[in-house]
Amino acid sequence: MKKPEDIEALNKKIGAFKKKEAAKRKEAVDDARSENALTGFQLSIELVAGVFIGAAMGYFLDLMFGTRPILLCVLTVLGGAAGVLNIYRSTKEEFKE
Numbered sequence: 001m002k003k004p005e006d007i008e009a010l011n012k013k014i015g016a017f018k019k020k021e022a023a024k025r026k027e028a029v030d031d032a033r034s035e036n037a038l039t040g041f042q043l044s045i046e047l048v049a050g051v052f053i054g055a056a057m058g059y060f061l062d063l064m065f066g067t068r069p070i071l072l073c074v075l076t077v078l079g080g081a082a083g084v085l086n087i088y089r090s091t092k093e094e095f096k097e
Contacts, residue, residue: 043090047083054079 058075062068 039094043087046086046090047080050079050081050083050086051076052079054082 054075054077055072057079058072061071061075065071
């Protein structure tokens with residue numbers, strides 16, 4: 001028959017191990033959340049950058065050629081399409097792994 005001190009020591013070791021494993025799991029979840037947040041931020045920046053660059057190019061080309069809102073509208077839409085294409089390519093690579 002085991003002594004009560006041995007059982008208490010074993011319970012303490014088990015408790016310490018459970019705390020250590022819970023901390024590892026929490027850290028892994030936090031790392032995954034951070035990675036997902038960074039990926040979402042990157043994808044949103046790619047979309048916004050595409051639209052912004054298209055709009056800026058359209059605005060300046062409209063100023064150069066005197067075709068006021070035509071090139072701005074066309075290049076803004078094309079910039080948005082380029083941003084969506086970049087997002088598609090990035091997510092395609094993510095899911096390939």
